[in-house]
Amino acid sequence: MSAIVRDAFTHEFDDIAKLLVEAYSEYASALTPENWQTMQTNLSKITEVAQQGRLIIAQLDRELVGAVVYCPPGTSDTRIFQPEWASLRMLAVSPQHRGQGIGAQLSSECIRRAKEDEAEIIGLHTSELMLPAIRMYERLGFDRDLVLPRRLGIQFWRYVLKLND
Template sequence: MEKHLILRNAHENERKIIRDITIEAYAEYQAVMPLDFWTRYRHNLIVTLDGEGTFDQIVVEQNGSIIGSVSLYPPAADSYKGAAISIPYPEVRHLAVLLQARGQGIGTVLMKECERRARETGAQAIGLHTAEVMQTAIRMYERLGFVRTPETDFQPSEGVVVLGYRHTF
């Protein structure tokens, strides 16, 4: 199969596809997150992906089908409603790749596109938040040059810490 990839901004009528890919991609964490946290997390994913906001929704398409997506928020956006953090650089959220497309570098392609776009705006760094259970993602982020920023960690519920990372250009 040819690996011809197209990176682009998502179209409005693709929200359901992006939401479905994201929920499927994140469902593997249901078994390792506290149930009440997973329920809220899943709900927040849906609300955020279906909502309006000032962010780029980037998709990667292969052979005419969307196989992955990521959200890129501008600096200091209130991307984590209720969390007392303000990030002074663009923030990556909701990186998701179809299960059958994993292992092909699609996540890396999406992350590099976020970095390219951030640099284009003059940003000196890019950030993200992740959970400790997302070890495959953490390995990719660290391979791409992201380092831990504990000062941007936050705790959305008892026993759950969301880990901050930053990549400086």
Template sequence: MSEFTVRPAWPAEYPAVGALTAAAYVADGLIGQDDDYARELADAARRAEHAELLVAADANGLLGSVTIVQPGSRYSEIAREGELEFRMLATAPAARGRGVGEALVRAVLDRARTTGAEAVVLCSLDAMRSAHRLYARLGFTRRPERDWEPRPGLWLRAFRLVC
């Protein structure tokens, strides 16, 4: 197991960040390759115009990514004033089991603390059970009153952690 670092994504990496993110969701069976959401996940350059992109990388390349959004911004779903939100957490299938997802979430928590946010929030599909275990281990709690349905039959479950 090699070491990796978490850092802001570089503009030259945006195509690879997008491809990694979409591929991780497709590999988990959460979306199809041709879904509209797959195209949104693949467009990291557009996300970077409205959000912060962090990556986990080692000497061989990118291992994972996460998108950090402010309340009221283009990619925010449930963040309220004083909260930071993260979305599109993805670990390359070949990098799973190395702590990449946890390192990315911890970097989001560090970012929240440095910006003075009082809490971090996120939404997740029911099928993302391994992510839910990670969130619980880090201290996130379910916030069912903030669950929402972006389209009929697709419920997103809300989680929150006070910083």
């Protein structure tokens, strides 16, 4: 069964913040307590994140099961991406709904929107902790192209998908 994927409503932001923290909490033990606190704080800033891009959610039977932020060209973090690129950030799927293709569905929606926005490339950044996500991104056609500076004590990489191929 595939999830319903749609733009989030403002009244859902608190629930989305809780989902993000829950989804990323498996990485808490790999971080120092201070770095986990920083990550939790960043994940909870949904209102700010929604202003930078479009917050997209996945629902199964009215239950929030996943979320991602799509950043159209011109809105991506220019410290990591070219200004004309689209990007996706903060992909999260609730732990009890993993392995059902929800992350791929949300990522594919971002790719679809990037093509619609005529972006030549969509990018993302991910870390050494997120091996299942990396495998999914590679299955979707993303290629690792840049080592990013370490943050929160962990290694990050940039991945890109060329959309005009």
